[in-house]
Amino acid sequence: MSTENRVEEARAGGLAVRVRGAAAEAAAEAVAALAADGVPAALASGDSTLWGPDAADLAAVRLGWLGLPRGSRELLPELSRLAAANRAAGLDRVVLAGMGGSSLAPEVIAATRGAELTVLDTTDPAQVRAATADRLHRTVLVVSSKSGGTVETDSHRRVFEKAFADAGIDPAERIVVVTDPGSPLAELAAERGYRTFLADPDVGGRYSALSAFGLVPTALAGVDAAALLDEAAALAESLSAGKDNPALLLGAALGAAGRDKAALAAPTPVGLGDWIEQLVAESTGKQGTGVLPVVVEGVNAPGFRDAPDTLPVSCSEAGPAPDGDALVQVTGPLGAQFLAWEYATAIAGRLLGIDPFDQPNVQESKDNTKALLERAGTGPLPAGEPLFTEGAVQVHASGAAPRAGDLAGLLRGLLDAVPERGYLAVMAYLDRLGDAPTAGLRPGLAAATGAQVTFGWGPRFLHSTGQYHKGGPAAGVFLQITADSAEDLEIPGRPYGLARLQLAQALGDFGALDSRERPAVRLHLTDRAAGLEQLRRAVGSLEGVSR
Incomplete structure (x- = not known):
């Protein structure tokens, strides 16, 4: 078979990844080498040494995302009770104040599952003012920050606290906090009586889609969080395998194709390209190397092409994925896509020789x-x-x-x-x-x-x-x-x-x-x-x- 016509495919847990052309040959070689080195099983078990000695200490406290399809289920009973109480009180509008990993995944989840969620990840005064002016008496604000000190999110909290107080509403009845244990935000929330969900501190922000950061705001907005975790759990069983592992094939394509850009066309899940953009760019863009995601409007948009520097990637929830010039097609439910892209990014980091968990700049x-x-x-x-x-x-x-x-x-x-x-x-x-x-x-x-x-x-x-x-x-x-x-x-x-x-x-x-x-x-x-x-x-x- 010629390189041009070569196709590599892997399917498991409802997710399918298909790679074709020269990218397929490079990905197949990388998968074979990774499997021979025992990398898939080592990553699935949380081996922090996979990215070299300089990255080991940070990786040791950044691999908690691997266990989220199971561990995050502990959140579901409390989330279900709070969502029901909010509905009974007539609180049917959820505003999320968060940046990066605290906002991008929830925005994708809500849009894909048809739930209304107002996301504030801006410092533009007109956009923030509009959010405070819309149905304030029916609004719950989720303040979401891993560090607890994000300046944009802190500003949103302050603005909404004043808006609630000015309207005669007790902020403690409307503000829900998501943060890491011991953060300044956790301390403030305890002082003011805000309902608080503490996230797993061993999960980095951009890998937190299936953690409290992704689930709390979307479950309060009406999303079935258990279904999302079920989708991820179905894929998790394949992550230790050297073959029939679609997440491994995806990571091999990203890291071994020799292209420093990936054009992303992802009409469904809605907004997934923006989430992938943060995950891949922030994880790989360092030490003068990396893969730059280029989110395009569709497979026929300018920039979505097979080029020496660009790997065209299309995503969809249900196959076949939109094709065009796509050399990589990723098809499957949202929960599986989240976990697959996180795993693939970690694999690409190893292939590129960088630490996928830090963000030094x-x-x-x-x-x-x-x-x-x-x-x-x-x-x-x-x-x-x-x-x-x-x-x-x-x-x-x-x-x-x-x-x-x-x-x-x-x-x-x-x-x-x-x-x-x-x-x-x-x-x-x-x-x-x-x-x-x-x-x-x-x-x-x-x-x-x-x-x-x-x-x-x-x-x-x-x-x-x-x-x-x-x-x-x-x-x-x-x-x-x-x-x-x-x-x-x-x-x-x-x-x-x-x-x-x-x-x-x-x-x-x-x-x-x-x-x-x-x-x-x-x-x-x-x-x-x-x-x-x-x-x-x-x-x-x-x-x-x-x-």
Whole structure:
């Protein structure tokens, strides 16, 4: 059989993984080598030495996700009682305040299972204000943070506490906390009488889909958590096997195909691509290596292609998966997909020679944000003078960024600056709901260049691809979008509001990119609607960039 026509398949526990073409040959060789070394059984049993001596200590306290399909069942009776009590009290709206691993999996679970869940993973004042204004008397707030100190989540808690109190509602009757034992949030919750679910501390945030972080908000929103765990448990039995192990085949394809990007088309489960993006990018993007997930709009979208640097992957709950140019197809229920992708990411980490459980560069932008706020005090943030202003768009650039005299020329220069096998990252610090059309910039830019283009909402992406941007290959070019807010929103107990925090987060990350001499441009919209329309027209004017 020719390499082009080769196909490798593995099925177990309701999940099927199919790999074809050159990726199939590389994956098959990697599976054979991993099986010969006893890696599948070692990983399934929680062997923390699989990623080398430097990673062993951290891995020893980050492998608890393997036992979640069984262990998380302990949560179900209490969750069922609380959900029933909420329904009886007329509390039928659930808002989740969380970032990264605390928000992405719950959002996928709720959307896929048809449950209403309002997710706050933003510092945009308009989006947060809208959440507090919607059916507050019927709202339960889940405050979810592994560390217990996440600045965005702490801000959301403070805003909602005030909103509840102003409405004559006791926050202790409406706030549910999910955190690790001993965290500052756990201590605060005990002091204030908030209902608290303590998560397994041996599970990292991005591996926590089947833990309390994934189950508490979604079970309160009406999802059948037991069914989700059943789906994962059905797959778990295959994880120790060297063959008929679809999660192993998936990890081998990711880690051995020789491609540093994976284009993800995942119409179902709904939003799964965004969850995979964090898991894979934050786990593998370090030491100058990694696999960058590129979430696309479908198998026919720009960027979903078989290319030397890109592995096209399609996902679906029920087969056959959408095909297009997909070299990897993953088909199965959501619970199994969560566990399979976690296992596959750990396998890919071993093949790439990195620690899949640390995130050494995530803290940098957080520290930059804190320092900016402290240095500025109550004065203006150091946003710098724009290179030029065109209509409602102010243009700022890093030292390594291209220069131009107009917006369209600057965008052309930015696309030209993307190196071979590089990528352009669009990072929008805007309202994910009110400014949702901004996401349409990704396919437009991707159609104008042969390079891959990612899109992330800030500061949400800082807990996701932000690690890859700074720790992965030095091949990124960055387009950051910020905007004035019509009205700020006070954060009780803090000397700044959400709009100021949002801009500080953008400037902090921009500084981290500039310090690495990454080409980066910041477009600041003095009027959101007018500025976005200008930007859409400029993107539409771009011609293809030869590579």
